[in-house]
Amino acid sequence: MSESILSARGLAKTYLSGDRRIEVLRGVDLDVAAGESVAIRGESGSGKSTLLNLLAGLDAAEAGRLEWTGMPVTTADATRRRAIFLGMVFQAFYLIPEIDALANVLMASRILRAPGAADRARARDLLARVGLTERSTHLPAQLSGGERQRVAVARALMNTPKLLLADEPTGNLDEHTGDAVIELLLSLCRETGTALVLVTHNIAHAEKTNRQLFLHEGVLR
Amino acid sequence: MPWYLYLAFKQLFPTKRFPFFTAISVLGVALGVMVLIIVTSVMGGFGYEIRRMIVETEGEVTVKTTTTIDDVPAALREIRASPGVAAASPFVKGPVMLMAAGHPAFPLFRGLEVGSVEDVTKLSRYVSPVGALAKLDDDSVILSAQLVQTLGAHLGDEIEIYSPLLIENLKNDEVFLPRRFRVVGQLYIGHQQLDSSTVYGTLRAAQEIYGLGRNVHGINVRLKPDAPEEAAVAVLNARLPAKLRGYLWMESWADFLWVLNLEKSINFFLLLFIVIIAAFSVMSSLLISVVRKTREIGLLGALGASARQVALCFCAQAFVIGVSGTTLGVAAGFGVLAIRNDLVHGIANLLQREETLRQFYQFSDLPAHTLPRDLILIIVAAIAISTLAGLFPAWRAARLKPVEALRNE
Incomplete structure (x- = not known):
């Protein structure tokens, strides 16, 4: 087994719904090794997206400990480290509508530094690998749902992250397109040695990963 | 370029x-800047024209004393030898009583040295008929346009001028007869205050009316075109005897210029509200943008953008709107100024009121003069106000937590 790049211990999260306290996560433990792909399934509202947000450092857990490459993640340094350590793919793509596909991919590196020729070459290469060379100058509105998600995948891989977190990336796509996106995601992660945490409802997609976990009543098994 | x-x-x-x-948003700012540029420039134009008229009728500097200047040739020698001085001409100035065809008036009599007055002023430019100033003798006068209108006087008419010395003479039971003058011209400068009740005669006639002998009330001075005004006056005052002092035109007209500046400042302040209203439009459209782009703001956070950078992105938008609007407004403002006279004459023509315009506003053309200081003030104020308008939307955007922003429906 490779070294663990993500380690979560006892993550807990509670939401208030009116007067009720809902324990969404109750001491979640998770280790992800470099290059490993892990699927997390669960019913709607089971806290899959909440867990992913905690793992990405976008939200703070009420209890527990999170480490990226052996280093504890704190609120103070999460933003800066996130851009280098991980990439994210969302169900709703979240492409910036005013800029074309190539610029959307480059946006990930632009946040770290002014993009140079090497960055532009990598963005073009990633677009080629997701099969969108011809669509690089198209705006998101001119792309189909599947194409938009492929741009989002290319963007997530732009900074050569160690971990890719995908939150129901096929949720807005038809079955055929969804299958193609998952195949692409898995093959790119394999090629680049990027670990993948895939949140999905789709059993077939989950079965394509190295490990499958199920989140039920706030506990990950 | 930073990503934001x-x-x-x-x-x-x-x-x-x-x-x-x-x-x-850009048009709102541009409109405010355009109006500010036009109004400030036209107000500046009035000031500039008035300065030109004052200088052209009295020179830049007036040398005066508390009483009268007695040794005029010595004073003139000293003034003319001062560096920065181009020419000097003595004058006598004071109120008189005037009777013309049974109508009384109490104008100011201004006695000029015909031989040297044109070296200092450009009075002849405003006198009609042409050449009347050069032909002025001790028995003739030129009346200001307003006085001609009040008295209904015509060229060649005889008028009588009573000296203030008449009162002193009456105390001694002496009879002091008025002096008769022939009207040989009228002076029309084009500004109400400068065209107000004045009679122009020769220096000798004025000295006689006031019983001054060879003394004068003051000396008008023209400075060399390249001489800095305040420095030249300081040098001149250092050379003059203690009882004489040169006053720059700005000091002599300080109250009038203060009122003019006050009008300009009030106009600037009121018109700045157009830019402030435009800034509210900038703020409103940026707030809409923050709401519309909530999930994109969340995405930027997920990509590693800090809250400060997100805020800078919206501040930068307000700054760019301010710069674009100001640039457009400055261009439009100067564009309108370039065709201002065509516009004014066109409107007056259309309403068949061109003559009324000339009669009431004195200026046949709308003057405009933009001071670099005013232009810089407008540019800085417009950009600063627009940028400030972006602070609230920027703060709202920065406060959004990525996880909540991404969840936003």
Whole structure:
């Protein structure tokens, strides 16, 4: 087994719904090794997206400990480290509508530094690998749902992250397109040695990963 | 270019799409700046024209004393030898009583040295008929336009001028007869205050009316064109005897210029509200943008953008709107100023009121003069106000937590 790049211990999260306290996560433990792909399934509202947000450092857990490459993640340094350590793919793509596909991919590196020729070459290469060379100058509105998600995948891989977190990336796509996106995601992660945490409802997609976990009543098994 | 500037530009001017919200915000700022430039320049133009008229009728400097200047040739020698001085001409000035065809008036009599007055002033430019000033003798006078109108006087008419010495003479039971003058011209400068009740005669006639002998009330001085006014007056005053002092035109007309500046400042302050209202439009469109782009703001956070950078992105948008609007406004303002006279004459012509315009506003053309200081003030104020308008939307955007922003429906 490779070294663990993500380690979560006892993550807990509670939401208030009116007067009720809902324990969404109750001491979640998770280790992800470099290059490993892990699927997390669960019913709607089971806290899959909440867990992913905690793992990405976008939200703070009420209890527990999170480490990226052996280093504890704190609120103070999460933003800066996130851009280098991980990439994210969302169900709703979240492409910036005013800029074309190539610029959307480059946006990930632009946040770290002014993009140079090497960055532009990598963005073009990633677009080629997701099969969108011809669509690089198209705006998101001119792309189909599947194409938009492929741009989002290319963007997530732009900074050569160690971990890719995908939150129901096929949720807005038809079955055929969804299958193609998952195949692409898995093959790119394999090629680049990027670990993948895939949140999905789709059993077939989950079965394509190295490990499958199920989140039920706030506990990950 | 930092990503937040790049994204600010892209959000304001998106590819392949007309930037509707940006255009409205930019136009608002541009409109305010344009109106500010036009009004400030026209007000500046009035000031500039008045300065020109004062200088052209009295020279830049007036040398005066508390009583009268007795050794006029010595004073003139000293003044003319001062560096920065181009020419000097003595004058006598004081109130008199005037009777013309049974109508009384109490104008100011201004006695000029015909031989030297044209070296200092450009009075002849305003006198009609042409050459009347040069032909002025001890028995003739030129009346200001307003006085001609009040008295209904015509060229060649005889008028009588009573000296203030008449009162002193009456105390001694002496008879002091009025002096008769022939009207040989009228002086029309084009500004109400300068065209007010004045009689222009020769220096000798004025000295006689006031019983001054060879003394004068003051000396008008023209400075060399390249001489800095205040420095030249300081040098001149250092050379003059203690009882004489040179006053720059700005000091002599300080109250009038203060009122003019006050009018200009009030106009600037009131018109600045157009820019402030435009800034509210900038703020409103940026707030809409923050709401519309909530999930994108969340995405930027997920990509590693800090709250400060997100705030800068919206501040930069307000700054770019301010700069674009100001640039457009300055260009439009100067564009309108370039055709201002065509516009004014066109409107007056259309309403058949061109003559009324000339009669009441004195200026046949609308003057305009933009001071670099005013221009810089307008540019800085417009950009600063627009940028400040972006602070609230920027703060709202920065406060959004990525996880909540991404969850936003």
